[in-house]
Amino acid sequence: MTDTPDFKTLLAFAHDLADAAARVTLPLFRNLPDIDNKATDGFDPVTQADRNAEAAIRILLETNYPSHAICGEEFGTKDGDDFEWVLDPIDGTRAFISGIPTWGTLIAANDKSEVKLGIMDQPFTGERYFAASGLGAFLRFDGADKKLSCRACSTLDEAILATTSPQLFDKTPQQDVWNTLSDAVQLTRYGGDCYNYALLAGGHIDLVVEQVLQPYDIQALIPIVEEAGGIVTNWQGGDAIKGGQIIAAGDARLHKAAMDILNG
Amino acid sequence: MTDTPDFKTLLAFAHDLADAAARVTLPLFRNLPDIDNKATDGFDPVTQADRNAEAAIRILLETNYPSHAICGEEFGTKDGDDFEWVLDPIDGTRAFISGIPTWGTLIAANDKSEVKLGIMDQPFTGERYFAASGLGAFLRFDGADKKLSCRACSTLDEAILATTSPQLFDKTPQQDVWNTLSDAVQLTRYGGDCYNYALLAGGHIDLVVEQVLQPYDIQALIPIVEEAGGIVTNWQGGDAIKGGQIIAAGDARLHKAAMDILNG
Numbered sequence: 001m002t003d004t005p006d007f008k009t010l011l012a013f014a015h016d017l018a019d020a021a022a023r024v025t026l027p028l029f030r031n032l033p034d035i036d037n038k039a040t041d042g043f044d045p046v047t048q049a050d051r052n053a054e055a056a057i058r059i060l061l062e063t064n065y066p067s068h069a070i071c072g073e074e075f076g077t078k079d080g081d082d083f084e085w086v087l088d089p090i091d092g093t094r095a096f097i098s099g100i101p102t103w104g105t106l107i108a109a110n111d112k113s114e115v116k117l118g119i120m121d122q123p124f125t126g127e128r129y130f131a132a133s134g135l136g137a138f139l140r141f142d143g144a145d146k147k148l149s150c151r152a153c154s155t156l157d158e159a160i161l162a163t164t165s166p167q168l169f170d171k172t173p174q175q176d177v178w179n180t181l182s183d184a185v186q187l188t189r190y191g192g193d194c195y196n197y198a199l200l201a202g203g204h205i206d207l208v209v210e211q212v213l214q215p216y217d218i219q220a221l222i223p224i225v226e227e228a229g230g231i232v233t234n235w236q237g238g239d240a241i242k243g244g245q246i247i248a249a250g251d252a253r254l255h256k257a258a259m260d261i262l263n264g
Numbered sequence: 265m266t267d268t269p270d271f272k273t274l275l276a277f278a279h280d281l282a283d284a285a286a287r288v289t290l291p292l293f294r295n296l297p298d299i300d301n302k303a304t305d306g307f308d309p310v311t312q313a314d315r316n317a318e319a320a321i322r323i324l325l326e327t328n329y330p331s332h333a334i335c336g337e338e339f340g341t342k343d344g345d346d347f348e349w350v351l352d353p354i355d356g357t358r359a360f361i362s363g364i365p366t367w368g369t370l371i372a373a374n375d376k377s378e379v380k381l382g383i384m385d386q387p388f389t390g391e392r393y394f395a396a397s398g399l400g401a402f403l404r405f406d407g408a409d410k411k412l413s414c415r416a417c418s419t420l421d422e423a424i425l426a427t428t429s430p431q432l433f434d435k436t437p438q439q440d441v442w443n444t445l446s447d448a449v450q451l452t453r454y455g456g457d458c459y460n461y462a463l464l465a466g467g468h469i470d471l472v473v474e475q476v477l478q479p480y481d482i483q484a485l486i487p488i489v490e491e492a493g494g495i496v497t498n499w500q501g502g503d504a505i506k507g508g509q510i511i512a513a514g515d516a517r518l519h520k521a522a523m524d525i526l527n528g
Contacts, residue, residue: 030468098424098453099468101365101389125365125389160362165454166430189362190429191455204294204363 007132011117013064014107015130020060021053021089021105022123029124030099049096050074053089053105061085069112073216085109088216091120092164092193101125102195108219115241118220120198129198129224137201137227148228150250151203156184156257159206162196163188168211173264181209181261197221197248201228206250207258211235213243221248231255235262271380271396277328278371278383279394284324285317285353285369286387293388294363313360314338317353317369325349333376337480348374352480355384356428356457365389366459372483379505382484384458393462393488401465401491412492414514415467420448420521423470426460427452432475437528445473445525461485461512465492470514471522475499477507485512495519499526 028049054074061070069080072087085107090096092103101124108118117132129148131137137148153159161182163169169178182188185207192199194217196208201224218232218240225232225248235245237259247262249255292313318338325334333344336351349371354360356367365388372382381396393412395401401412417423425446427433433442446452449471456463458481460472465488482496482504489496489512499509501523511526513519 030466094451094453097468098426098451099463099466100453100456100459102455162362165452167452187358187362188429188431189358189364189455191366191453192364195364199363202294202363204361 007116007135010109011130011132011135013060014109014117014119015128017057017060017107018105018119018121018128020056021107022121024053024056025049025090025096025105026123029096029101032097050090050093054087057085057087057089057107068109071216073214082112083109084112086115086216086219088194088214088220091217092195095191095193100191102192104194104198106194106216106220108216108222110219110241115219115222118223120194120220120224122195122198127198129201131201131223131227133223133227135227137224139198139202148201148224149203150201150225150228150230151206153206153251154253156181156254156261157186159185159254160187160189160204161185161207161209162192162199162205163190163208163210164193164196165190174211177262177264178209181258184261194221197225197232200230200248200250201225203228203250206254208248209246209258209262211245213246215241215243218243218246225250233259235259271399274373275381275394275396275399277324278373278381279392281321281324281371282369282383282385282392284320285371286385288317288320289313289354289360289369290387293360293365296361314354314357318351321349321351321353321371332373335480337478346376348376350374350379350480350483352458352478352484355481356459359455359457364455366456368458368462370458370480370484372480372486374483374505379483379486382487384462384484384488386459386462391462393465395465395487395491397487397491399491401488403462403466412465412488413467414465414489414492414494415470417470417515418517420445420518420525421450423449423518424451424453424468425449425471425473426456426463426469427454427472427474428457428460429454438475441526441528442473445522448525458485461489461496464494464512464514465489467492467514470518472512473510473522473526475509477510479505479507482507482510489514497523499523 069084070078088106096103105121120129128140232248333348334342352370360367369385384393392404496512
């Protein structure tokens with residue numbers, strides 16, 4: 001085990017990683033030369049932007065923190081010491097290829113038990129959401145950092161709920177559970193990918209429910225939501241760090257009310 | 265009947281209208297003091313931003329073109345001569361209140377038979393889509409105007425389809441028709457409001473299908489899509505100017521293929 005750098009240093013470095021990714025992704029947004037499919041059973045676009053952005057991040061990581069572990073969507077896992085970087089260079093590739101600016105670059109670092117820092121960067125809109133344990137969650141926009149804070153919302157009938165697509169819930173029994181939840185809230189929004197969690201941290205929406213998430217889809221978003229006062233767990237109320245079925249809420253009372261529905 | 269101003273002059277004036285609306289909407293985006301409901305049978309948020317933005321536009325219209333007719337979402341119809349302005353100050357109020365930057369200010373002008381110019385302004389991302397008959401369609405972004413052009417896409421299985429919400433199609437028989445169409449395309453995206461039509465004009469998506477649109481929801485988008493080489497009609501292939509069930513496609517072959525499904 002090597003010495004763990006302090007979070008402020010790591011967070012500053014993580015901003016450099018996001019900058020490096022943006023230099024690859026942004027010129028290709030709405031300007032893709034090619035799309036290929038990695039899934040044989042369906043449409044799962046992986047762009048050159050995705051691969052090149054992760055490569056750009058990994059070069060910096062391996063240069064500056066060669067002992068750290070890495071887990072990336074595109075290039076897999078590299079073993080390392082007690083600190084692990086978890087990367088999704090373009091979360092929301094379907095939004096990316098459709099020209100919709102709700103994708104984001106996700107960068108997380110965990111100590112193998114807890115996520116210590118996270119960044120969600122949306123370079124087209126110029127929004128960068130970031131957080132580190134004990135340091136708060138912030139939106140960097142237009143040259144200023146604004147502290148993020150979830151809003152109070154105690155009951156489902158006042159809540160705005162978001163998820164990336166109804167197709168996440170196209171099979172029973174999850175479809176029934178989803179429909180019950182969607183019927184109980186004030187407003188359901190589809191689309192959004194990682195952007196939904198950022199909006200939750202900003203106090204604009206109240207609840208995000210998804211499933212089939214990978215660790216790299218959610219880890220960066222955990223400190224952003226938690227440092228803004230929200231809560232992120234799996235549907236059973238356990239740790240979200242491994243992905244799977246995820247519920248994020250800005251208000252613990254709403255989290256409980258939604259959990260009651262999700263668990264039938 | 266008064267003399268009709270030339271389109272270039274009107275288009276320059278329409279940009280002033282969009283600027284005036286943005287000065288009202290943007291400071292309130294993600295910063296709303298209040299939300300009230302105008303529908304008694306459901307959740308239909310109308311914000312102060314919506315009303316104030318339309319008022320700001322109407323003041324300029326009534327000062328500069330007092331003889332023109334106006335049809336606005338918030339303040340209704342004003343009779344006038346052979347030119348009519350059709351306004352939706354915030355198309356996508358649900359996106360607006362949820363902090364999602366896919367809403368837009370829609371400004372159209374028609375000669376009572378054909379829409380002659382249209383603007384879709386998204387002031388948070390800084391994108392302004394605009395078009396006028398015979399002058400082309402453009403995206404103004406970051407200080408430059410870029411000509412818009414729909415992309416070729418001849419078959420449904422290669423197409424990206426978008427609509428604002430699956431809840432637009434939650435009743436039969438439209439639900440069955442929608443599901444058949446969605447199953448036939450490569451990728452379906454939900455969310456987006458007016459932004460979807462702009463992405464279609466930009467050549468990023470291929471097909472937008474919606475229903476229950478008002479004239480002010482669609483008129484501004486007609487010249488933007490058509491001047492980019494696309495096609496906008498109702499589901500029966502007729503004029504889209506009155507709203508209703510709308511289909512927009514970037515490629516006439518795709519429009520025909522989708523129409524075949526929509527009409528069973």
